[in-house]
Amino acid sequence: MRRPVLTATAAAVVLLSAACTASAPDPSSPPASEQTTGQTAGQTAGQNAGLPGQDEIRHSPNMTVVANVPLQAPFDGPQAWGTDMAFEGHYAYVGNYEGFTVHDISDPAHPKAVSRVVCPGGQNDVSVAGDLLFVSVDDPRTDDTCAAGPGDPSDPKEWEGVRIFDVSDKTDPRYVASVRTECGSHTNTIVPGKTPDVLYLYVSSPGPIDDSPTCPPPHQNISIVEVPVRHPGDARVVATPALLEGTGSADDVSAGCHDITAYPEKGLAAGACFGDGVLMDISDPVKPRVLQVVTDQENFSIWHSATFNDAGTKVVFSDELGGGLAATCNAQVSPEKGADAVYSLTPDHRLVRQGYYKIPRPQGPKENCVAHNGSLVPVPGRDVMVQAWYMGGVSVWDFTDAAHPREIAYFERGPLPPELELGGSWSAYYYNGYIYSSDITKGLDVLRLDDPLTAPAGKVRMTGFNPQSQHPYGRG
Structure with missing residues (x-):
């Protein structure tokens, strides 16, 4: 999302008319769990026409609600919003504007929060590698500690960037280092080094801010942080390549990635x-x-995220129409304005929409409601993606036919109570047979997809997963 608004990020999106095709029957009720919220059981659109009621859950017959872990103290304040996720072994790490939570998901029907770390900073998006957790902070803080308060972007002493935690003890993560990056860190992406002893973080951040000593114009670059895995305290910025130089983005109000x-x-x-x-x-x-820069001035507002298909022959880009705050999933918004755009990627590395x-x-x-974070459902021979849509819920869609993508499953809740202005699924990812959704106000949802089309994905086992660091069928 654009500075200085410190709220959820998103991307709005489109479709060629597609009906939801659900193949497998839904059990009469989801399994009981000590973490369930007691909200209304799922209804399908055919069973109950019109918009769902407040907090009412609906889903397609091939999607089952397995469990929910609600946000709890200390993450129960008015802006303790759940954000992005990463996975390592049988743990899920979920960011929050107030810190992050470590969930044990060894039993997906009974996930448990084993620790909640208070360390405020927007957005606290996360990625994980072994025992190291990397947390992005994209708003100025008075210093790099977890006790820091909101800072002043005009003060050169203020801090924003990446915090590094040792999570070898999941019940007691330890803060070990920080790296200041230009314009902060909106998101971070792990890129392996030439040896296992080194990894790199590609740090994306918006900007510039006029008269800012820490985010001055023009902001055409990303930051690359080198992390010595055995000595993470020595992590440092080693490059700031100007990827956007000459593209026109540097002249926009908000540049950067x-x-x-x-x-x-x-x-x-x-x-x-x-x-x-x-x-x-x-x-x-x-x-x-x-290699190439593509634009879509007619339909795209703010390019938000990207996902390769497993073969590396397609890329899905999404657009942040409305900044995550607007109601754009309705008849008033043109289906080509703001979108998931499916591009083919040719053998000579050219993108074609x-x-x-x-x-x-x-x-x-x-x-x-706009398209937000998602990942592949690893179905051999097909291109299937699960994606968060904020209050539009979670959508599973097939883009094997790139020109005619279609939804095959969904889960959503009805409108929020009037006092809450922002909500819904921030991120939805497939991991080892289940879909995990980080809901901004409702916590962690666990969903099961039962469809003949996607059944082969259940045979794929991953040892860990960072959605922004793709591997063939995940990793493992």
């Missing part, structure tokens, strides 16, 4: 850089090289 997805096995990365989509060669991780996707279920006039 919002999110970068790396596919190291292919030597490629795709950056959603606000005004552009950027394809990069990252065969030398410290010297990324721009093929089609758009948007959820086919209209949302209410007060439901913030």
